[in-house]
Amino acid sequence: MRRHGHHARLISALALAAATAMLAAPAAADPTPSPSGSTVTLPVAITLDALRPVAPQPGDTLVVAATLRNVSTAPVTNLAVQLLLSRTKVLSRGQFDDYADTADGSPPTDAVTLPTSTVSLPSPELTVADTERVTVSVPVDDLQLPENWQVYELALSVTGLTETGESTVGQLRTFLPWATVDAPGVGVPTRLAWVWPLVDRPHRIGDSTWTDDDLATELAPQGRLNALVAAGAAAEAQQPPPPPPTPRHRKHRHNQPRKPSPPPQPTVTPVPITWAIDPLLVDDATRMSAGYKVGTGADRHAGSGRQVASAWLDQLSSATARGEVIGLPYADPDIVAAARWGLDNAVQNATTAGQTLLGQALGTTPLGYSWPPDGLADQRTLDTLFAGGVTTVVLDSDALPPSGGAPSETPSAHATVPSRDAPVPLTALLSDHTLTSVVEGGAAPGQGPLAIQRMLSELLMVQAERPADQRSLVVAPDRRWAPDAAYVDQLLADTGRVPWIEPITLSQVADSPVYDLPRGPLTYPAAERNQQLHHGYLDSVKALQSEIDAFAAILPPADPQARAFDSGVMRLLSSAWRSDPGGARDRRKALTQVVDSTMGRVHIASRPGSLVTLTSHSGTVPVTVTNDLDTPVNVVVGIEDTPRLDVKSGRVARTIGPHRQKTVDVRATAKTSGVFPLTVTLYTPAPSNVRYGHSVLLLVRSTAYGSTAILITGGATAVLLLTVAVRIARRARGARRTARSTT
Numbered sequence: 001m002r003r004h005g006h007h008a009r010l011i012s013a014l015a016l017a018a019a020t021a022m023l024a025a026p027a028a029a030d031p032t033p034s035p036s037g038s039t040v041t042l043p044v045a046i047t048l049d050a051l052r053p054v055a056p057q058p059g060d061t062l063v064v065a066a067t068l069r070n071v072s073t074a075p076v077t078n079l080a081v082q083l084l085l086s087r088t089k090v091l092s093r094g095q096f097d098d099y100a101d102t103a104d105g106s107p108p109t110d111a112v113t114l115p116t117s118t119v120s121l122p123s124p125e126l127t128v129a130d131t132e133r134v135t136v137s138v139p140v141d142d143l144q145l146p147e148n149w150q151v152y153e154l155a156l157s158v159t160g161l162t163e164t165g166e167s168t169v170g171q172l173r174t175f176l177p178w179a180t181v182d183a184p185g186v187g188v189p190t191r192l193a194w195v196w197p198l199v200d201r202p203h204r205i206g207d208s209t210w211t212d213d214d215l216a217t218e219l220a221p222q223g224r225l226n227a228l229v230a231a232g233a234a235a236e237a238q239q240p241p242p243p244p245p246t247p248r249h250r251k252h253r254h255n256q257p258r259k260p261s262p263p264p265q266p267t268v269t270p271v272p273i274t275w276a277i278d279p280l281l282v283d284d285a286t287r288m289s290a291g292y293k294v295g296t297g298a299d300r301h302a303g304s305g306r307q308v309a310s311a312w313l314d315q316l317s318s319a320t321a322r323g324e325v326i327g328l329p330y331a332d333p334d335i336v337a338a339a340r341w342g343l344d345n346a347v348q349n350a351t352t353a354g355q356t357l358l359g360q361a362l363g364t365t366p367l368g369y370s371w372p373p374d375g376l377a378d379q380r381t382l383d384t385l386f387a388g389g390v391t392t393v394v395l396d397s398d399a400l401p402p403s404g405g406a407p408s409e410t411p412s413a414h415a416t417v418p419s420r421d422a423p424v425p426l427t428a429l430l431s432d433h434t435l436t437s438v439v440e441g442g443a444a445p446g447q448g449p450l451a452i453q454r455m456l457s458e459l460l461m462v463q464a465e466r467p468a469d470q471r472s473l474v475v476a477p478d479r480r481w482a483p484d485a486a487y488v489d490q491l492l493a494d495t496g497r498v499p500w501i502e503p504i505t506l507s508q509v510a511d512s513p514v515y516d517l518p519r520g521p522l523t524y525p526a527a528e529r530n531q532q533l534h535h536g537y538l539d540s541v542k543a544l545q546s547e548i549d550a551f552a553a554i555l556p557p558a559d560p561q562a563r564a565f566d567s568g569v570m571r572l573l574s575s576a577w578r579s580d581p582g583g584a585r586d587r588r589k590a591l592t593q594v595v596d597s598t599m600g601r602v603h604i605a606s607r608p609g610s611l612v613t614l615t616s617h618s619g620t621v622p623v624t625v626t627n628d629l630d631t632p633v634n635v636v637v638g639i640e641d642t643p644r645l646d647v648k649s650g651r652v653a654r655t656i657g658p659h660r661q662k663t664v665d666v667r668a669t670a671k672t673s674g675v676f677p678l679t680v681t682l683y684t685p686a687p688s689n690v691r692y693g694h695s696v697l698l699l700v701r702s703t704a705y706g707s708t709a710i711l712i713t714g715g716a717t718a719v720l721l722l723t724v725a726v727r728i729a730r731r732a733r734g735a736r737r738t739a740r741s742t743t
Contacts, residue, residue: 043072044170070126078161084111089150107155175457187467195476201576216305227485233319235271235492271496273323274506279354327366333573337532348388378524392427412471412515431476448487553684601628620665627656636683670702
């Protein structure tokens with residue numbers, strides 16, 4: 001994945017590569033405006049194949065190998081190649097970058113042709129789209145360079161005959177780093193630390209549902225991740241070649257001169273690597289090595305990466321034992337977006353989980369450093385990281401630009417950055433923006449040798465700025481870059497084969513003094529913010545996390561089902577989804593379905609709309625809860641009061657065993673007769689007390705009289721009885737009168 005935030009960084013690297021790409025149209029070299037406003041390009045593109053030795057010494061032979069390719073629409077004949085060298089040293093890094101940024105530009109004005117160079121060009125003619133390899137060699141002693149360490153501009157110039165006549169048909173600019181190992185008073189080497197990323201993208205939904213088998217290809221011997229580990233492991237273990245056997249000395253006549261001893265050569269040293277590893281990648285490879293299935297339903301089949309995953313893990317374990325490890329948060333979340341959108345806990349959980357997983361899988365203690373995506377972060381993110389225990393961050397140098405413009409010399413990588421909550425500033429280790437861009441640009445086809453030559457030369461340029469002032473620099477390529485294996489092998493190895501570079505680990509940079517340079521405030525550019533995970537997507541992830549938290553609350557502590565869902569949310573926050581929002585939405589929907597289905601196995605079994613009859617003014621409402629999980633759950637059954645029903649102990653906590661049902665009788669008292677709805681809801685236990693799943697609506701019928709009806713009925717009965725009594729009394733009086741009149 002190529003990040004949009006790197007566009008500015010890659011401009012110089014792409015410009016450096018444009019004219020020399022073997023498989024692309026050439027960029028303009030010494031362009032001349034045409035009447036239409038376009039530019040005229042040279043017909044021959046030049047790709048640098050090698051410049052050896054990497055650190056030329058007196059007595060060596062400098063060899064420059066390149067490939068010429070005709071990118072015009074007509075043949076080019078009478079080809080002639082010249083190697084030109086400027087004898088004026090490069091005075092500043094700014095001058096260096098200006099020259100390097102136009103790799104196909106004209107040679108320096110003071111450059112001279114090296115007359116003793118030998119050119120090997122099999123054919124002086126290039127047909128359309130044809131290529132030809134050229135080699136130019138020259139004795140280093142013929143260059144007549146001084147002893148002091150410096151960088152000189154070097155160029156290849158090709159002339160030829162085209163339809164318009166004899167002219168320059170191709171140009172390539174590069175550098176010659178000059179640093180003799182026995183030169184006196186040249187100062188100290190520049191220290192260089194590599195942050196070597198091993199990061200991929202999520203391939204699973206949940207713990208065991210694999211959506212694809214692409215990781216098997218990446219881990220295979222020809223895969224990207226295999227190449228990165230192999231290159232780092234080789235660089236860590238590289239040693240100087242064994243000395244040649246000592247020949248037997250024969251007696252020499254006094255007038256027979258002895259052969260001079262060869263000049264001292266640069267010492268080959270191991271290159272320690274600081275591995276920046278996504279724990280998800282190690283987790284995936286570990287699960288693959290145990291056997292795994294890809295797909296769902298009828299499409300589910302055995303994965304192909306079991307053996308390559310096992311071999312890769314062995315290789316990684318051996319490599320990390322020699323270097324040191326930065327444990328990225330699990331699944332490499334887009335921590336700036338997550339922190340800004342209130343998912344701070346998810347970031348902190350991913351950080352903790354990642355450190356633990358790597359420590360167990362690799363048998364090492366990862367550095368407590370944080371490296372946010374693209375090396376850029378805002379203040380809130382730094383505060384979130386500090387709250388999670390992070391005190392050292394790896395940032396791009398553009399995140400903390402020097403105040404007052406670019407300094408006259410390259411600052412060391414160790415700086416500080418304030419945090420709102422930290423009592424002291426956080427440690428900031430700054431990767432050099434330009435060097436990192438050059439390294440990334442070398443991953444383009446055919447651009448590796450030119451990028452390596454520029455990087456090594458630029459590091460000598462840094463040393464030459466202030467030879468006695470040792471500085472420490474950091475290079476941290478993009479997380480998911482895909483370089484050629486040969487390129488990364490050479491890239492890392494060469495930094496341990498030149499006298500002006502001292503390879504170190506990142507922790508050694510952190511142990512070096514803070515460079516005394518005023519810096520501006522923390523910078524988080526709008527372009528970077530625009531490529532973050534979208535806030536609408538983060539809202540949906542946040543809602544899903546709330547559901548998972550509710551599910552975890554009813555389970556026993558540390559239940560693996562809840563942990564699996566938490567890991568799924570971490571995967572949804574991966575920075576890999578920045579470039580694939582559609583894939584992110586699909587994964588979120590799939591995980592939501594799995595969570596909803598699993599949570600639904602704990603539910604109210606009472607049928608919605610079922611009728612419960614109270615046989616008097618009070619009674620019980622039975623509520624049945626089912627647990628179809630393989631583990632016990634703790635739930636709270638809740639029935640709320642209504643205007644016509646009083647519920648005693650409206651929330652009842654219950655523990656339900658696996659694959660069991662339990663009925664909860666809730667005591668209720670009716671205030672009136674009739675049929676009315678009653679809502680039953682499950683809740684999580686205290687202290688969360690949040691709603692769980694869907695509510696169920698029951699119907700309650702009561703035939704009991706209310707107090708008003710009782711008063712009315714009682715009053716009516718009293719009136720009736722009084723009326724009857726009056727009538728009886730009247731009849732009694734009438735009967736007595738009749739009896740008296742008869743007597």
